[in-house]
Amino acid sequence: MSIVDVDRAAFELRHGREVEIDGQIIIHPEFLTEKIWQNLATQNLKLLVTPLRAKAIFNQEFTASVEIKLSDLSLQDVVLLVAGHSNANPKYLENATEQNTTALKLARIAELLPCAIILENSEDAYKISAADIMSYxxxxxxxxxxxxxxxxxxxxxxxxxxxxxxxxxxxxxxxxxxxxxxxxxxxxxxxxxxxxxxxxxxxxxxxxxxxxxxxxxxxxxxxxxxxxxxxEGRGIGLINKLRAYQLQKSGMDTVEANEFLGFDDEExxxxxxxxxxxxxxxxxxxxxxxxxxxxxxxxxxxxxxxxxxxxxxxxxxxxxxxxxxxxxxxxxxx
The missing domain is CATH 3.40.50.10990 (GTP cyclohydrolase II)
Structure with missing residues (x-):
């Protein structure tokens, strides 16, 4: 049943495990540890973010999802990049593929930040179709x-x-x-x-x-x-709403905080x-x-x-x- 399959994929993502969407393998950066990062070090990794999140990182407008190359970055660099506080200047590419769109949608379904790390390969990723995610x-x-x-x-x-x-x-x-x-x-x-x-x-x-x-x-x-x-939180989930609250303490309003995290104003x-x-x-x-x-x-x-x-x-x-x-x-x- 497709609903149950997507729920299982969201569960896997929320528990730091890999998910494969029509051949594209992702893991969520929120659950990266030094051990996982070292095991992935030989792969050509990319951080996938929404256009709004990319705007917050690079201070320019984007019209499609953005893939950020993570070559030569440490785990700490990636953590800061996800949080929007990195001084790193990685290369990036706008890439509006169906797989990217569905990967970000799955992160939203899991009530995680709308981002993902794209892997080159995996031996035990949970497999799910893009069609099931889009119709969820x-x-x-x-x-x-x-x-x-x-x-x-x-x-x-x-x-x-x-x-x-x-x-x-x-x-x-x-x-x-x-x-x-x-x-x-x-x-x-x-x-x-x-x-x-x-x-x-x-x-x-x-x-x-x-x-x-x-x-x-x-x-x-x-x-x-x-x-x-x-x-909760206009559809972004309780944890992300609390993150937005913290950003508002620095001077952002509700809409600006949600968009800084990569969400639309209304989810x-x-x-x-x-x-x-x-x-x-x-x-x-x-x-x-x-x-x-x-x-x-x-x-x-x-x-x-x-x-x-x-x-x-x-x-x-x-x-x-x-x-x-x-x-x-x-x-x-x-």
């Missing part, structure tokens, strides 16, 4: 099914019900939190998981505040649905949200969001949006964060 998200979203459901007592809602959805691969579980009673055209919010905001109450974003205020709004209006999607997809609504028999919604693009995205996926309901929670700590959302991501915060 679509296959995963299309295989969602209702796995569990139960009533749930919430502090801010008189009546709530939770439904858990899971793809056949067993990963990326998503929740539908149903507040009150659902109409034919209910209030609906797509809320991407935010460990720091939702659970810890971080003041750096508006996520946790929006989640709680949305529950209150839906309870007051009689009902609604919150689709809680497991896609999320909302296909799973649309599929969950369809499974629940909902074809029309009033979307609770400050982001008009999210409303358009969900309409493009076959769900009619009759109204956009704003939900702004601002304070002195997240003011700059909201301004960046407005200026660079199109959010309406007035």
């Amino acid at each position: 998200k679509e296959d995963e979203n299309n295989s969602l099914f209702l796995a569990a459901e139960t009533p749930l007592k919430l502090a801010d809602a008189k009546k709530a019900y939770i439904k858990a959805f899971r793809p056949k691969s067993g990963n990326s579980e998503h929740l539908a939190i149903i507040i009150g009673d659902i109409s034919e055209n209910p209030l609906m919010r797509i809320h991407s998981s935010c460990y720091t905001g939702d659970l810890l109450g971080s003041l750096a974003c508006d996520c946790g505040d929006q989640l709680r205020e949305c529950i209150k709004l839906m309870d007051k209006q009689g009902g609604g649905i919150i689709l809680y999607l497991l896609q 999320r997809g909302f296909e799973s949200a649309a599929n969950m609504l369809k499974i629940l028999g909902i074809t029309s919604v009033q979307i609770v969001t400050n982001n008009p693009k999210k409303a358009q995205d969900i309409e493009n996926l076959g769900i009619k949006v009759t109204n956009r309901v704003p939900l702004l929670v601002s304070h002195e700590h997240n003011e700059q964060y909201l301004q960046v959302k407005s200026a660079k991501s199109g959010h309406i915060i007035d």
Whole structure:
């Protein structure tokens, strides 16, 4: 099954092992040790990075993935290069091959930095096809099914019900939190998981505040649905989000930090949200969001949006964060 095969390939990559994609062999640099590096020393190694990561390294624009030659570099040089702090000046080549595109996509699926080291040979790499990697998200979203459901007592809602959805691969579980009673055209919010905001109450974003205020709004209006999607940090994963937070301490904003790491500003997809609504028999919604693009995205996926309901929670700590959302991501915060 292709979904399971890709999950296994991502597992191998996350555990420092080699993966072969249609003949191209990769390993992720995050897990390199001196011993592994010495064993690879006889090979002509290249570091594969996204155009945005290459821009951060070489301070120039790129339009395709970039292969950086690692000849004569030490492991420490490579570690610094991956982190964007190297003084080395290696040779590089833009190379937009299907294998490179899928290698970077697999790193994203594994929630690693979007980069990889290309090897010349391997004796025991896990083999996977580029086609399976490229269709992974679509296959995963299309295989969602209702796995569990139960009533749930919430502090801010008189009546709530939770439904858990899971793809056949067993990963990326998503929740539908149903507040009150659902109409034919209910209030609906797509809320991407935010460990720091939702659970810890971080003041750096508006996520946790929006989640709680949305529950209150839906309870007051009689009902609604919150689709809680497991896609942390705009889809880059928790560890990478924390790395982006650290970069923001040096003066970068949210978008700049994500792009410095090699990610696009927006790595999320909302296909799973649309599929969950369809499974629940909902074809029309009033979307609770400050982001008009999210409303358009969900309409493009076959769900009619009759109204956009704003939900702004601002304070002195997240003011700059909201301004960046407005200026660079199109959010309406007035």
